[in-house]
Amino acid sequence: MEVSTACRERTLTLTLHGELDHHGAKGLMDKVDREIEAALPLQLVMDMKNVSFMDSSGIAVVMRGRQRMRELGGTLALVHVPTQPKKVFDASGISRIVTIE
């Protein structure tokens, strides 16, 4: 899946596009890792507005981002989460440990 990147004042925003399933997530973890390494942000924002579908494959990606940000002493926020992915986050308990706006 396609990822667009924006970095401003140590906030790294990754906007994900398309279907975040096992097929679409291939290479996404590495991409998230690389973007974090390059930007060393204090906040990571994952913008989900263009995610048309997400299953548990998305949970692993978010947990990876959260882990990396913790190592850097920073935070992770998910923004513009559509209804279907939101339900997956709720069912898996992610909503309790990650900020969802």
Place this chain on the structure above:
Amino acid sequence: MRRTENYVKIEFLSRSSNEGFARVAASGFAAQLDPTLDELGDIRTSVSEAVTNAIVHAYPDQLGRILLKMRVAEGNILELTVRDWGRGIENVEQARQPLYTTGGAERSGMGFTIMESFMDRVHVKSVPGKGTTVVMRKRIATRAKTGR
């Protein structure tokens, strides 16, 4: 077993590109039950979880066949069966626990938990070395028809 009102069977190869195909097929078949967008989301997500498991876990280093059977049973019940002839699961009860995974960092161990949360019933039968069958059922609420 409730009376069958309709069914389809689709067999496909365990290529990851078929995850999206399986979701589209399930949406298309479920349409006859006039589900809400929310119910449709639950169906697409559950099919995606079961089919991805077959692709990732049943056939970790080869391609194999996957059968998706979809049935409408009396009483507005949608039944989805995902079957593979792959590696199988040693301990199904353990596999169904939240966070249990043999899949490494790419997986979170939440697939079965999501299926259980989105469907009314999830039944798993597995024989190590022979394969796994996941049967999921959901009653689709009947709604007052508009028009006609």
